[in-house]
Amino acid sequence: MTGNSGNGGNSSGIRVASLDDIPEGEGIAISSKITGTEDDIAILRDDDGTCWALNDTCTHETASLAEGWVEDGDVECPLHSSRFNLKTGKVDGLPATVDTVPHRVEVRDGEIYLFPGERP
Amino acid sequence: MTVSSVVVVGGGIAGVSTVAELRKNGYAGELTLLTIDPFPYDRPPLSKDYLLGAKDLESIALQAPEWYSEQRIDLVPGLVVALDPAAGTVTLSDGLELSADRIVLATGGHSLWPDVERVVTERLDRPPAGLGIPRSTTGIHTLRSAEDADALRHVLLPGARLLVVGAGLIGAEVASTARKLGSEVVLVDPADPPIAAAVGTQVAAWLHSLHAVHGVEAVTATVEKLESTRAGVVAHIAGETEPRTFDAVLLAVGMAPDTAVAKAAGLEVDNGVVVDDHQVTTHPKVLAVGDCSRRRGHRRAEHWEAAVHDGQRAARTILGIDPPAETVHWFWTDRYGLHVEVVGEMRSPDGDHQTVVRGVVGEPPFSVFTLRGERVIGAVAVDDPNAVRAARRMIDRGVDVRASDLADPAKNLRSLLRG
Numbered sequence: 001m002t003g004n005s006g007n008g009g010n011s012s013g014i015r016v017a018s019l020d021d022i023p024e025g026e027g028i029a030i031s032s033k034i035t036g037t038e039d040d041i042a043i044l045r046d047d048d049g050t051c052w053a054l055n056d057t058c059t060h061e062t063a064s065l066a067e068g069w070v071e072d073g074d075v076e077c078p079l080h081s082s083r084f085n086l087k088t089g090k091v092d093g094l095p096a097t098v099d100t101v102p103h104r105v106e107v108r109d110g111e112i113y114l115f116p117g118e119r120p
Numbered sequence: 121m122t123v124s125s126v127v128v129v130g131g132g133i134a135g136v137s138t139v140a141e142l143r144k145n146g147y148a149g150e151l152t153l154l155t156i157d158p159f160p161y162d163r164p165p166l167s168k169d170y171l172l173g174a175k176d177l178e179s180i181a182l183q184a185p186e187w188y189s190e191q192r193i194d195l196v197p198g199l200v201v202a203l204d205p206a207a208g209t210v211t212l213s214d215g216l217e218l219s220a221d222r223i224v225l226a227t228g229g230h231s232l233w234p235d236v237e238r239v240v241t242e243r244l245d246r247p248p249a250g251l252g253i254p255r256s257t258t259g260i261h262t263l264r265s266a267e268d269a270d271a272l273r274h275v276l277l278p279g280a281r282l283l284v285v286g287a288g289l290i291g292a293e294v295a296s297t298a299r300k301l302g303s304e305v306v307l308v309d310p311a312d313p314p315i316a317a318a319v320g321t322q323v324a325a326w327l328h329s330l331h332a333v334h335g336v337e338a339v340t341a342t343v344e345k346l347e348s349t350r351a352g353v354v355a356h357i358a359g360e361t362e363p364r365t366f367d368a369v370l371l372a373v374g375m376a377p378d379t380a381v382a383k384a385a386g387l388e389v390d391n392g393v394v395v396d397d398h399q400v401t402t403h404p405k406v407l408a409v410g411d412c413s414r415r416r417g418h419r420r421a422e423h424w425e426a427a428v429h430d431g432q433r434a435a436r437t438i439l440g441i442d443p444p445a446e447t448v449h450w451f452w453t454d455r456y457g458l459h460v461e462v463v464g465e466m467r468s469p470d471g472d473h474q475t476v477v478r479g480v481v482g483e484p485p486f487s488v489f490t491l492r493g494e495r496v497i498g499a500v501a502v503d504d505p506n507a508v509r510a511a512r513r514m515i516d517r518g519v520d521v522r523a524s525d526l527a528d529p530a531k532n533l534r535s536l537l538r539g
Contacts, residue, residue, distance in 0.1 A: 023532070023534070025534050026534075061169075067506070068506075069506055069509040069510075076509065078505040078506065079452075079459065079505070080164075080452065081425070081450070081509075094133070094137070094140075094182070094428060095162055095164075095182075095424075097181075097182065097183050097184060097187070098184075
């Protein structure tokens with residue numbers, strides 16, 4: 001589990017983007033300098049409009065999941081198409097074999113708040 | 121009849137995908153995975169990061185070691201030498217016989233040898249045994265296994281002279297990796313440009329031109345003769361007056377399916393173990409997946425993802441559940457730091473198609489689409505993988521698109537997909 005020392009357990013989360021900043025089916029990466037976690041965190045918007053957050057680096061090879069294809073509850077890695085479940089971080093498709101880490105996000109008044117290190 | 125035991129022969133991606141899909145869908149019976157490898161590992165890195173030395177065998181394992189026990193899969197080392205379909209048995213080289221309700225062949229393939237005259241005049245010096253250095257006796261290599269990659273890596277020293285015969289995906293990837301390791305590379309292929317059928321002529325020509333940019337001498341020719349001598353491998357390249365001497369030669373002219381056991385067992389074999397749309401061979405107890413197999417009426421697919429889908433389909437056939445959705449074929453290749461992805465066909469069989477470029481060929485990221493009427497039938501992307509992901513969905517879902525929209529980088533491909 002990644003730490004959340006950078007935000008000191010901020011109970012209202014870190015405001016990372018407006019919902020309008022992320023088109024459905026796409027994502028953005030939030031730097032670890034902001035999240036205080038080991039890895040950057042990808043904020044991913046499913047094609048149904050919901051928002052999710054996972055560690056950004058694919059567990060298979062170095063690629064940013066924020067640049068992946070988001071659809072039907074999964075994100076597909078831009079490099080070798082490993083698929084991860086948006087909600088749980090579990091591998092839904094090879095070649096990745098190691099699950100990634102999900103983080104909790106909340107949308108309030110059109111703004112996306114991230115809770116690094118908290119399970120969704 | 122309920123299936124209560126399955127033996128899968130071969131621990132590549134097709135075999136591992138088969139056993140994974142069986143357990144994922146609730147199969148609770150006996151499950152054995154036979155492999156000739158130390159453990160199942162992923163092969164695409166063998167010409168890239170593994171050959172480079174940036175990854176070791178453990179880091180390219182297809183599954184973590186504990187996965188097999190967690191999934192109650194018996195991972196058994198062994199080479200299958202005989203199959204009896206009616207009895208449902210396989211015999212290993214050490215005489216061990218295993219029986220199962222269903223047998224899945226995932227035996228893969230081996231590298232083809234090009235049509236060259238090969239003469240061993242003197243054996244090359246071999247490193248002494250016991251040093252853990254793979255010992256190539258002829259200086260002529262092929263690349264299918266980690267062992268092959270180990271042997272090749274030991275000769276790819278800075279300044280070593282490598283001849284790569286065949287500039288397809290593996291030949292080009294090895295040329296790129298060998299340059300990174302500081303070796304001198306000559307790449308010979310009679311096609312100009314190579315892989316034009318797979319990626320289209322325009323992209324193929326540009327990709328091939330990158331070899332020269334990165335210091336590889338690309339020669340359009342065939343190799344007529346290879347002689348292994350104490351001084352190295354002497355290669356006679358067609359059209360050249362003087363032979364050239366190399367420290368090592370890689371033959372990368374394609375693969376042939378491993379079908380000997382299936383053939384001896386009386387199964388239909390025709391450029392692969394012939395299977396139906398459910399991966400079943402001509403004997404109902406025996407299925408075949410991946411590189412060793414070919415679906416009747418289809419070309420033999422030699423790609424990683426096709427092998428995954430074969431395994432998933434075979435598992436679902438055994439369990440009597442619906443197959444996964446069909447999807448158009450997809451592959452990737454990496455050379456000189458560029459990530460290339462291809463989906464579908466870049467040419468229609470009758471030539472009735474239109475080529476649409478998004479961006480500028482040669483200035484990544486860019487992509488090229490092949491359209492037949494208003495339907496995408498194929499796409500290639502360099503450093504623009506989501507273009508291929510969009511194209512794949514356009515093809516699978518039969519979405520109509522306009523060429524002018526595809527060509528406009530300002531148009532979001534995902535929105536075109538929504539129609």
